[in-house]
Amino acid sequence: MLNHFQKLNTPLKSVKTYATITDQHTRFLNHGWPSVRVWTLWQAWADETFLSADERRRLDEIEPFDEWEEFALFGSHYCVVHARTEIEGTTTCNPPPAVPKTDGIPIKEVPLQFDPCPGQRGQRRFAAAMQLSSDRPKEQPVLLNVLGLGIKTRLQSCDLFSYGVEPGSEATFAFRGGIGPAARMCHSLTDLGSVGVLLAGGRGSPSTPVKDCWLFDRNLRAWRRTDDLPVPLYRHSVVALGESGMALLVGGRGEKDLFEGALLYHPEAGWVDCQVAGERPEATYGAVLACVGASRAGYFAGIYTGGIKDGLIADQLLRWELDISDVKVCRTLALLNNEN
Numbered sequence: 001m002l003n004h005f006q007k008l009n010t011p012l013k014s015v016k017t018y019a020t021i022t023d024q025h026t027r028f029l030n031h032g033w034p035s036v037r038v039w040t041l042w043q044a045w046a047d048e049t050f051l052s053a054d055e056r057r058r059l060d061e062i063e064p065f066d067e068w069e070e071f072a073l074f075g076s077h078y079c080v081v082h083a084r085t086e087i088e089g090t091t092t093c094n095p096p097p098a099v100p101k102t103d104g105i106p107i108k109e110v111p112l113q114f115d116p117c118p119g120q121r122g123q124r125r126f127a128a129a130m131q132l133s134s135d136r137p138k139e140q141p142v143l144l145n146v147l148g149l150g151i152k153t154r155l156q157s158c159d160l161f162s163y164g165v166e167p168g169s170e171a172t173f174a175f176r177g178g179i180g181p182a183a184r185m186c187h188s189l190t191d192l193g194s195v196g197v198l199l200a201g202g203r204g205s206p207s208t209p210v211k212d213c214w215l216f217d218r219n220l221r222a223w224r225r226t227d228d229l230p231v232p233l234y235r236h237s238v239v240a241l242g243e244s245g246m247a248l249l250v251g252g253r254g255e256k257d258l259f260e261g262a263l264l265y266h267p268e269a270g271w272v273d274c275q276v277a278g279e280r281p282e283a284t285y286g287a288v289l290a291c292v293g294a295s296r297a298g299y300f301a302g303i304y305t306g307g308i309k310d311g312l313i314a315d316q317l318l319r320w321e322l323d324i325s326d327v328k329v330c331r332t333l334a335l336l337n338n339e340n
Contacts, residue, residue, distance in 0.1 A: 001074075001077050002015065021038045021039075021040060021079050022038075024038050024079055024081055025038045025081075028081060028083045033083035033084065033085065034084070034085070034086070034087045035083065035084040035085075035086065035087050036081065036082070036083045036084075037081070037082045037083075038079055038080070038081050038082075039079060039080045040075060040076045040077075040078065040079050040080075041074075041075035041076070041077075041078045041079070041080065042071070042072050042075030042076050043075075044075075044080050045071075045075060045311065045312075046311075046312050053310045053312075056310050056311040056312075057310055059311075060311065064205070064206035064207045065206060065311075066186070066203075066206040066235075066253075068286075068308055068311070122145065122150075122157075122159035123150060123151055124145065124147075124148035124149060124150050124155055124159065125148055125149045125185070126148050126149050126185035126186045127145045127146055127147055127148025127149075127159075127185070128145075128146050128147070128148070128187055128188060128189035128199070129143060129144065129145050129146065129189065130143070130144050130146065130189050130191060130197045130216070131143055131144075131191070132144055132218060132221070141162070142160060142161070142162040143160070143161040143162065144158040144159070144160060144161075145158060145159040145161070146158050146189060146199070147181065147183060147184055147185065147187060147202070148185050149185045153183070154183040154184060154185055154204065155183055156180070156181075156182060156183040179222065179223055179224075180214060180222075180223035181199055181202075181212065181214045181223065182210075182212075183204075184202035184203060184204060184210060184234075185202060185203060185234075186201075186202050186203050186234040186235045187199055187200065187201050187202030187203075187234065188200045188201065188202075188236060188237075188238040188249075190238045190239065190240050190247050191240055192215075192240055192245050192246070192247060192265075192267075193240075193243055193245060194245065195215065195245040195267050196215035196216050196217050196218070196224075197215065197216040197218070198213065198214075198215055198226070198238070198247060198265060199213060199214045199215075199216065199223075200213045200229060200233075200236070200238060200249065200265075201213070201229055201232065201233040201234050201236060201252065202234050203232075203234035207255065208255075209232035209233055209234045209253065209254055209255055210232050210234075211228045211229040211230070211231060211232040211233065212225070212228050212229075213225075213226050213227060213228055213229060214226060226267075226270075227265075227270030227271055228271075229249075229263070229271060230263070230271055230273070231254050231255075231259065232254055232255055233249075233252035233253065233254055233259055234252060234253055234285070235252055235253050235285040235286040235308075236249055236250070236251055236252025236253075236259065236285065237249065237250050237251050237252070237286075237287045237288065237289035237304070237307075238265075238289065239289045239290060239291045239302065240291065241291055241294075241300045241322070241324070242291065242293055242294050242300060244300075244324070245267055246264060246265055246266050246267070246324065247264070247265040248262065248263070248264055248265075248274075248289065248291070248300070248322060249262065249263040249264075249265065249271075250262045250263075250281065250287070250289050250304055250320075251281070251283060251284050251285055251287050251289075251304075251307060252285050253285040257283075258283035258284065258285055258309065259283065259285075260280070260283040261273065261274065261276070262274040262276060264322070264324065274322070279318070281304055281316065281318050282307075282309060282314055282316050283309065284306070284307025284308055284309045284314045284316075285307055285308055285309075286306075286307050286308050287304060287305060287306045287307030287314070288303070288304070288305050288306050288307075289302065289303075289304050290302045290303050290304075297325065298323060298324050298325025299321060299322065299323055299324075299325065300321070300322045300324070301319065301320065301321045301322070302319075302320055303317065303318065303319055303320070304316075304317075304318045304319075304320055305317040305318065
């Protein structure tokens with residue numbers, strides 16, 4: 001960011017002296033302004049002082065937007081300062097959220113090391129990764145980074161990474177004869193064991209989600225089409241249900257609205273609607289969905305948290321339970337108490 005302004009010959013000369021929003025707040029107080037409020041642009045976006053939820057929704061209707069990570073990052077680089085000569089309540093500063101305290105929770109340092117990995121130096125965002133076992137004994141597994149957004153356009157290819165593969169190797173086997181999912185981003189990729197790896201949904205532009213789904217066969221190293229989603233979705237959350245060969249999907253964004261339901265993927269029955277029992281989760285997309293395993297035969301449980309709604313990060317945290325003891329008749333997803 002600073003290099004950008006240097007190139008324009010418009011350097012931000014005060015940024016090193018007042019590097020944080022707390023510094024900016026103190027700066028104006030020390031210069032005689034008795035009432036000071038400071039926001040980052042990302043905080044201003046979420047503050048009713050500037051925009052209401054209805055206004056954020058209307059903006060999205062005019063031009064669908066899905067670059068939230070970049071928006072939050074760039075918005076946090078800038079600030080808005082409102083200083084008054086008249087005292088307006090107490091002086092305030094709106095710093096970024098503090099890291100939650102972990103009093104009483106023993107935390108040990110875990111060593112983590114990153115080393116260069118041979119393989120394609122592909123540059124892609126919003127792809128999805130999967131592991132591909134090697135045919136050769138003693139050889140490291142191969143990792144594929146599938147589809148996603150490249151430097152200029154969405155890609156119909158995979159980046160391949162393995163300690164047993166030379167840099168520059170191509171994973172063309174994943175799309176033999178052009179058969180496989182079309183170029184897309186913001187899709188999901190879920191390992192269903194012997195059933196295969198399930199690729200669901202995704203999008204082209206933010207207004208063109210897709211609903212086609214594919215299974216990747218590790219033995220044949222090829223894709224085959226499976227049941228489509230009932231509605232086009234992207235940034236949905238999917239998790240495998242243990243070793244059942246099934247998966248649970250919650251949330252996501254469609255052509256116009258957020259998806260408020262939940263779906264069960266069954267290799268034979270396809271996508272099955274789940275009836276939500278108890279508290280219905282807030283409709284979001286890009287949330288975290290995790291399965292902690294089976295509590296008893298045919299019952300799975302986990303958590304569902306976070307996501308984006310109306311251009312803001314949701315703070316919900318839900319526990320869920322799913323009964324698939326009789327998949328032919330079961331349609332119940334129980335989302336239990338909201339735990340903040």
